[in-house]
Amino acid sequence: MKNIWAYPADVGYQGHEALTGFTVETPDGTLGQVERQMHEPGRQHLIVDTSVWVFGKSLLVPAGIVRAVDTAARTVTVTRTRDEIKAAPHFSFDSQTTEVAYLTEVGTYYATLGQPAAV
Template sequence: MTDHLWSYSTESGHLAGTDLIGWKVEASDGHIGKVDKHSDEVDDSYLVVDTGVWIFGKEVLIPASAVHRIDLEEHVLYLALSKEQVKNAPEFVSEKHLADRQYREDIAQHYRAGGPFPGGMGPF
């Protein structure tokens, strides 16, 4: 993963400007959903993944650094997260996402070290 939580790693194969909406998302141990929203902003790149019925329709916010690899031909994103880590990820709350700095910091803390939500990715 990259040194910066909200940036794609150079090894991921991400091409800025690619519309990822609707692309399949795979955790390290299987399919978890599809991209519902995403951002390519510098130092603020993320995915909102719709997990569908898998975890009862929860949308989760995943930082771009969790993207391990992108298959541009098959339209699939591969994450460096397990299904369990995605299941334990903070739910995406659109009205808080951009306006509430504490919400965003809580999410960052979750992915760095487990933070206020269980199942983080570890230190960055």
């Protein structure tokens, strides 16, 4: 499996430009807006506010599922559906997004999904 905690090389984005406020799009609709992001190599991810469709919830989105970043349109497109992302291990602001056990659990979850459907 590719590194789930790094942006794919073909995306052309390495995680250095701020994506806060960008809209996150999935193959089946809008997931929400980037609330914050982690730039640290090997732990790159986005925290997405999903209040657009799940009241008051934030989700962790690993950089490895990003398909495209469009800075002009202020969008991040991911390879997984809203339901797949929603079913990932529970994210809480009370827990550290840098905790190895939590990140391992998230990485294992996405590895069990296999390859995303062609878009």
